[in-house]
Amino acid sequence: MSYVSVKSLSRVFDVSKPWLNRMIERLPRAHLKAVSDVSFDIDARKVYALVGESGSGKSTIGKMVVGLLQPSQGTVEIGGVDLKNETDAEKVDKTRSDIQMIFQDPYASLNPRWRVAQIIEEPVTARGGDANGLAERLLEQVGLSALDARKFPHEFSGGQRQRICIARALASNPKMIVCDEPTSALDVSVQAQVLNLMKDLQEDLGLTYLFVSHDLTVVQHMADTVGVLYLGRLVEEAPRDALFGAPKHPYTQMLLDAAPKLDGFGREVPPPQGEIPDPINPPSGCAFHPRCPRAVARCKAELPEMRRIGETRVACHLAE
């Protein structure tokens, strides 16, 4: 039974210029489809990773799952509750406290004027709960000292701040945490510490993670299932080993080839062609066709459907 169920999720942003500019320059309204028709399920106690390059819509999906952004179309169900359409306030409240988020930048996501204890207890006190001693206990759980509760965020390093963010996310005893690039602002050795901590917590507390990242190595280390996004669409989804071992979509193959390898001494491979197209005017048919080495006429004309091949779901006409 899946814990999170995302069904044909879409999100459109209006990126038009201001009214006066549009009138003078005779421009139409511009819409950016950040996420188009994305569906996936996350099983309880599993790590689902969304990976993609900039502009692929991975963070937008993460924000829609926690409810920070409203979907333009489609639904997100968490534990059977659709937050957008559910009318029972108590159920909504309960589900909201079951789902927490960790952000990319630990410098921007902690209030500099609040003490650490106040920051960590906020998810509980905001709902009128009793947070006595909670901050101290959580700080020790994430590898900091209980004495740190009295300090301010500026007294901590990047890695320690990210631990505070994790402690805050754990405060309301959540079932699921959405992690948006939780380690991309951190150095390698600190990243290793934070990833280990997140893995330990996941096992100890039975957490479900939606892990958003652009870093394939981190995703390979953390995820059970991986979804690859390109220009707002899910192009491939597979269990980790299937995806990294036998990628089916040409884009996934390109990403894996392009990622620098630690044992790739003097590796000479032809780098991928082209760049991500403009999301306001995406290419027709399969959005990847201008860069795809295998593209045929059909790819230009027809949007590929998501198909199931073995354990993999892939949106490509040619995959087999």
Added chain:
Amino acid sequence: MTDPVLSVRNLSVEIPTRAGILKPVDGVSYDIAKGEILGVVGESGAGKSMAGNAIIGLLTRPAHISGGEVWLNGNRIDTLEPEMLRRMRGKEIGMVFQDPLTSLNPLLPIGDQLTETILEHLPVTKAEAEARALKGLEEVGIPAAAQRMGSYPHEFSGGMRQRVVIALALCAEPSLIIADEPTTALDVSVQAQIVALLKKLCREKGTAVMLVTHDMGVIAEASDRVAVMYAGRLAELGPVRDVLTHPMHPYTHGLMGSTPLASKGLARLNQIPGSMPRLGALPDGCAFNPRCPKADAKCRANPAPVMNERASCWHPMIPGQTS
């Protein structure tokens, strides 16, 4: 071996502050030969960019070079007058920075920026300079280069901008390029393009490259030798294959273990405890000793030794031995 293009001897940088003198770079030495790519790797605060800035004389006050020598093609450059240094930058040393948008003038078409640089450094006419600029853009793979000469930086994507910056760095045919995190702001697929481009151009022109980055994968693929920095000092310096597969310094060893790629299939990463000390609070002895699994009384009492063979460590790991 031929004379190195760049030779850095015992370079130190100091920043006097109210709390005392900070040493972001402390006794660093390395050479870069013609056509060689030296990777400089380290975590934030290791002093890798600071060393690069010191070499090209771009330190901002109160930071200053407090010791050591920098030689470029047999000439000492750390003692040059600012005006001489300015002429040398761009001509002898090209630079590529992390964010291509901040290294380009937003108000000038890229063709003008290239032409201006070439005219400043090379004895050519305006028409020749323009022809060279166009050739430079073609070399770095800008499509329809002749038409793009008149485009402004904002009309390019991030990857294309970085190509323009590389063309700009190479246009006066320098003997050394310092690339400070050139691909950090770019996506994986574009990063691969830029790394391949840097490698190709430097091989063709025999330019020496100092590639500063925190990404071990990029280092492995691009560089010939690698210098690992920790807290302002060189921890390890050697051929990239040896250093990455058989690290001798415990820090390099920990860094490799921390990288998810290297420990593929492991449930836990091999983390290094703690974090890099702040410059104002460096521990006594070897700067790495509080985090080092092999540290003993000797490491706590004495600063790390000068390079023995490859690593600056009292207890280097011998390849083949497990720690």
